[in-house]
Amino acid sequence: MFEFSLRQVALCGQQPWEEPGELAEPPSDLAAVIGTTGDQFRDSFTRLCLYLARTHDDAPQTRTDDTVVIGTEYGNTEALTRLQLGAQYEGKMLSAKHFPNATSSSASAFVNIGIGATGRNLTLNAGLLTPVIAIWQALFALATDRSSTSKVLIGDVYSAEALLDAKREPDDLRCRSGLAHATFVKGREFRADFDLTPDHDADAALGAQIGSDRSIDRNGAFVTAEFLDVIQKLDVGEQVVLTCRGPLARRGALTVTRQNFDTVGHGGLGE
Amino acid sequence: MSRSTRIFVTGLGIISPAGAGTGPFWDDLCAARHRFTDLTPLYAGMKAGALGGRVPQEARDIALAQVSEQTRARPRAASLFAEYAALEALRDAGLEPGDETVRNAMVCIGSSDGQADALEDVVGGRRDITETGGFSSFSITEGVAATIGARGPAFTTQSTCASANVAVSCAIEMLRSGIADTAVVGGCDPYSEKNIIGFSSLQAIGATRCLPFSVNRRYVTPSEGAGILVLQTEDALRPGQQPYAEILSTAISNDANHPTAPDRDGVEACHHRALAEAGITAADIDVIFAHGTGSRANDTVEGGIFTEIYPRAAVTAIKGTVGHLMGAAGAAGAVASCLTLKHRLVPPTAVDAEEVDGELNLVTGAPLAMPHLRYVQNNAFGFGGNNAISIFRNVA
Numbered sequence: 001m002f003e004f005s006l007r008q009v010a011l012c013g014q015q016p017w018e019e020p021g022e023l024a025e026p027p028s029d030l031a032a033v034i035g036t037t038g039d040q041f042r043d044s045f046t047r048l049c050l051y052l053a054r055t056h057d058d059a060p061q062t063r064t065d066d067t068v069v070i071g072t073e074y075g076n077t078e079a080l081t082r083l084q085l086g087a088q089y090e091g092k093m094l095s096a097k098h099f100p101n102a103t104s105s106s107a108s109a110f111v112n113i114g115i116g117a118t119g120r121n122l123t124l125n126a127g128l129l130t131p132v133i134a135i136w137q138a139l140f141a142l143a144t145d146r147s148s149t150s151k152v153l154i155g156d157v158y159s160a161e162a163l164l165d166a167k168r169e170p171d172d173l174r175c176r177s178g179l180a181h182a183t184f185v186k187g188r189e190f191r192a193d194f195d196l197t198p199d200h201d202a203d204a205a206l207g208a209q210i211g212s213d214r215s216i217d218r219n220g221a222f223v224t225a226e227f228l229d230v231i232q233k234l235d236v237g238e239q240v241v242l243t244c245r246g247p248l249a250r251r252g253a254l255t256v257t258r259q260n261f262d263t264v265g266h267g268g269l270g271e
Numbered sequence: 272m273s274r275s276t277r278i279f280v281t282g283l284g285i286i287s288p289a290g291a292g293t294g295p296f297w298d299d300l301c302a303a304r305h306r307f308t309d310l311t312p313l314y315a316g317m318k319a320g321a322l323g324g325r326v327p328q329e330a331r332d333i334a335l336a337q338v339s340e341q342t343r344a345r346p347r348a349a350s351l352f353a354e355y356a357a358l359e360a361l362r363d364a365g366l367e368p369g370d371e372t373v374r375n376a377m378v379c380i381g382s383s384d385g386q387a388d389a390l391e392d393v394v395g396g397r398r399d400i401t402e403t404g405g406f407s408s409f410s411i412t413e414g415v416a417a418t419i420g421a422r423g424p425a426f427t428t429q430s431t432c433a434s435a436n437v438a439v440s441c442a443i444e445m446l447r448s449g450i451a452d453t454a455v456v457g458g459c460d461p462y463s464e465k466n467i468i469g470f471s472s473l474q475a476i477g478a479t480r481c482l483p484f485s486v487n488r489r490y491v492t493p494s495e496g497a498g499i500l501v502l503q504t505e506d507a508l509r510p511g512q513q514p515y516a517e518i519l520s521t522a523i524s525n526d527a528n529h530p531t532a533p534d535r536d537g538v539e540a541c542h543h544r545a546l547a548e549a550g551i552t553a554a555d556i557d558v559i560f561a562h563g564t565g566s567r568a569n570d571t572v573e574g575g576i577f578t579e580i581y582p583r584a585a586v587t588a589i590k591g592t593v594g595h596l597m598g599a600a601g602a603a604g605a606v607a608s609c610l611t612l613k614h615r616l617v618p619p620t621a622v623d624a625e626e627v628d629g630e631l632n633l634v635t636g637a638p639l640a641m642p643h644l645r646y647v648q649n650n651a652f653g654f655g656g657n658n659a660i661s662i663f664r665n666v667a
Contacts, residue, residue, distance in 0.1 A: 063527060073407055075429070080465055081394050087468040088395075091315030099469030100530035100654060104383055104408065104429040109655025112525040118537060121525045121657070122437050126426035127409040133426050140444050161393055164400040165407055196450055198422040248417060250425065 002139040002194075003259070005187025006232060010056035011225035012048055013155070013178020020158050020175045027051060034114075041101040042110070043078035044157040045179075049107040050114050052153060052181035066117040067141035067150040068108060071134030071220065073125050074162035076106045081161055111153070119147040128206060129244045130154060131220035131227075132252030136194055138184050148186050155179035155221025166218055170247075171206045173218035180225040190231060191257045199251040208244045220244070227256075234258035276447045279514035279666065282364025282501030284356035284457075285606045287593045288324035288494055291333040292359060296593070296603075297610050300618035301638045305592050307480050307492055313464050317471040320478040324494030324594030325462060326352065339418040345404035347386045348461030349411050352497035352599075354418045357455050361419055364501040365509065366453075369420030372507065376453040377423040378416040379442045380499075381434030382408055383598030383653070385427070387463035395464075411459060415499075423451045429598070431653025432562075433523075434458050435498065436601035436661055440521035442502055452507040458602035459497030466597065467493060473531070475566060481595065483563035483588030484570050484633050485622040491564050494594025498602030500609070515609035516647070516663040520548035526656030533572045533652060541658035542576060545648070549662040555646050556584045556662070558617050560604040562650040563588025564595055569652065574631050584648070585641070587634040591621030601651030601659060608647040608663050615644050 018024050022044055027033075034050045049070065060066075083102035087094050100106065105123040112121055120141050126133040131154050138150035156162065157177040166175050208215045208223040210230060215223040227242045234240065239257035285292065288306050289299035299306070310323040326348075334355035335343060342350045357378075358368070366373050389403035404410070408427040416425045424445060430437040435458025442454035470476045470493060481492035502518065522545035526537030546553060559581060561573050565588075577586050589607055596603045611617055617639040624635040649661045 068525070073409065077390070077406075080390065083469060084391055084394050084465050087314035087316070087472075094314065094316050094468070094472050096472045096474075099472055102465065102469060103431050103654055104385060105431055105653075105655055105657070106530075108430070109525075109530055109657075112527045112656060113530070116527050118525050118527045118540065120440075120523045121430070122441070122523065123429040124426050124441075125407065125409040125412075125429065126424075127407070127413065129424075129426070133424065137441065137444075140448065144444075161390060161400075161406075164393065165405050168400060168405050194450075196424045248413070249422060252424070 002143045002192045003188045004139055004142055004184045004192060005189040006228060007183040007185050008056055009225055009228040010052055010181045011178060011221060012052060013221055014176040018176065020163055020177060023177060041097045043076055045076055045078065046107040046110050048157060048179045049111050049153050052179060053111045053115050053151060056181050057183050060116045063116040063118050065119040065147050067120040067138060067147040068112055068117050069134050069137045069152045070108050070123040071130040071154040072123065072156055073130060074156045074158065075104055075123060077162045078159035079106060081159060128246040129250055129252040131224045132242065132244045132254050135254060139192055142184060142186050150184045152182045153179060154224045156219050173207050174216050175218050178219055178221040180221040182228050188259055191259050193255045195253040199245060199249040204245050206245050210242055211240060231256045236260055277505040278443055278446050278502050278518050279508060280500050280516045280518055280609050281503050281512060281514045282360040283515065283606050283609055284359030284363060284499040285603065286326055286330055286334055286352050286355050287496035287596065287603060288326060289593055290327060291330035291355060293606060293610065300589055300592055300607060303592055303619050303621035305480060305621055307594065310467060313468055321476040322478060322480050322492050324492060326496055339414060342414060347389050347404055349382055349386050349459045350414045353380055353411050353415050353459035356457060356497040356499040357415045357419055360499040360501045372453050373419055373421055375423050375451060376421040376455055377442060377445050377451040378412050378421050378425040379428060379438040379454065379456045380412045380415055381428045381438035381458035381598050382411055382460055383429060383431045383434050384460050384463035384466050386410060387461050387465060391464045419455060421455060430657040431655050432597055432600050433651045433653040433657035433659040434598035436521055436651040436659030437523055439605065439661055440523050440659060443518065443521055446502060446504050452504045454502040455499060456502055457497065457499035458599035460495055460597035460599045462495045481565035481590045482622050483565045483591050483620050484574055484628050484631055485626040486628045487626050488565045488570060491566055492594040494596050496596050497599050498606045500605055514666055516612045517666050519662045519664050520545050521659060521661040522548050524658045528656055531654050532568055534656065535572050537656055538572050538652060538658055539576050541660050542580065545660035545662055551646060553580045554583060556581055556648050557641060557644050558611060558647045559584050559586045560608050560649045561586050561588040562652045563590055565590060574629055578630050585617050585632055585634050585639055587617050588620045601649065604649040604651060605661060608649045611647055612644060612663060612665050615642050616640055
């Protein structure tokens with residue numbers, strides 16, 4: 001059981017009718033917020049992570065001990081691909097600036113640098129259970145006093161190769177790009193109970209659901225943002241359950257109960 | 272959750288350029304025997320003669336005979352290595368795939384390059400996605416969990432070359448929170464074209480092998496493989512079971528400073544965090560398995576910290592022997608740490624004593640016997656300011 005308060009939730013994603021891939025309408029202030037330097041090297045996933053981390057929370061004035069957890073299935077695949085192809089086509093002219101942008105945790109690196117977070121940080125992939133596991137990590141860091149603020153970024157921006165891979169899976173889930181960003185802080189507004197035991201329902205559909213409403217998106221960004229929006233509307237004593245199911249009976253359930261509306265204990269930046 | 276829950280290492284498994292298993296790994300470490308080979312240039316900007324470490328074909332064949340049917344059918348290197356090492360670690364812990372203890376275990380594998388061969392074959396047009404078996408990094412952990420019959424939480428961590436130690440930290444947290452009492456955890460990384468291209472573009476690989484903490488150091492020697500540990504809480508130990516070590520802490524931090532260069536203050540902060548979480552001081556540490564990449568920047572930062580803060584500790588670096596296993600580097604160091612605690616013997620760094628940079632207390636030449644060994648520290652750092660340090664305690 002963990003206790004926490006929620007400082008903000010944001011979502012940046014494709015509309016349901018868009019073809020999966022790049023966002024047709026990226027945030028209008030994207031370039032103003034994160035600049036354009038290095039855009040030939042950094043991919044859309046890194047750009048969007050950095051944008052959300054910088055815009056949907058107060059800008060830090062100093063380095064913090066914040067925890068940063070990025071939950072993603074395909075992360076920086078686009079940049080990895082770009083480096084491989086860059087070597088093929090640019091040969092001796094290949095820039096050394098590709099590589100730092102083309103690791104599987106480049107987005108995490110640039111977010112940590114971008115917001116000055118020196119605390120615990122990790123990029124994790126739990127398949128369809130990624131939202132629940134990422135939030136568990138974020139809340140554990142608060143519960144153990146490792147950080148007073150935990151930032152979570154969950155989602156994917158699907159490159160062509162990522163789409164090929166995701167569509168191999170034997171499910172009927174839709175792929176659309178999007179990223180959710182949330183800031184959890186120490187506090188007592190909510191209680192979180194996790195159940196990570198295997199599924200007893202052999203026929204349960206794969207993917208995520210809030211209560212009994214099943215999401216048709218593979219990308220955990222959308223259900224995460226919706227779930228965190230729902231918990232903010234709960235009255236004291238009410239609860240809601242996010243359940244994520246993957247192959248081989250893997251299941252993660254997060255029950256959040258509203259305890260109060262007290263915002264005392266919200267961690268400020270730099271705490 | 273209980274911060275006081277004690278966690279023990281009960282099983283080890285590894286596959287590396289030394290071969291399949293902890294036996295050949297330990298033998299090569301103690302003999303400082305390296306088996307590096309020339310890497311084939313991958314693009315016009317890469318010079319011939321750069322050295323790398325590869326898992327030998329004989330070791331791959333041994334692994335292939337043991338892993339899951341799915342991996343035998345489509346042998347992606349990361350899965351091949353991780354599944355083999357997990358099975359070895361399980362046997363070493365006296366466990367069987369699918370038995371009750373293992374069924375409830377959590378699995379967490381760290382990897383930087385993941386299923387690189389699958390993705391690179393798709394990008395290069397050499398195989399289609401179906402032939403490769405897919406490249407999501409989660410498939411590595413999912414495959415290990417399926418192979419050993421574990422149904423507990425499973426996920427992959429990706430924190431460049433600190434990935435395996437980050438996985439260990441995540442496992443410790445889940446064990447201490449009571450979600451599981453057994454964890455199969457570690458790291459793996461395959462030879463990755465993208466990675467070799469990247470290091471080449473930084474002029475960080477070359478014809479001179481990795482010489483950790485040497486005044487003559489110049490290059491990183493990329494390598495591949497997997498290392499896995501079985502972690503168990505005190506309650507999960509069998510009566511009379513003799514673990515390799517107790518793991519006291521694995522601290523994670525980020526420099527938040529530079530995409531590739533290590534930051535002295537950030538790296539030092541992670542050392543202090545690891546010691547604080549372990550409840551000991553730097554003076555207690557007997558042996559440090561350094562990250563020791565052989566690069567100018569890393570070894571200068573680490574060497575400075577060791578000399579100033581840990582003047583008593585014996586330091587060793589295994590990348591001069593088995594190379595840099597990238598996301599599995601921390602796992603190789605963890606396996607070596609546990610074997611050091613078992614044998615009370617510190618394997619040497621593969622450099623000459625005369626070329627050691629500064630006043631560092633680096634173990635060179637013959638293995639160093641330490642009959643009264645208590646605490647061993649294992650460092651792993653990576654691009655992106657990733658730092659992760661584990662501390663093990665002797666329980667013999």
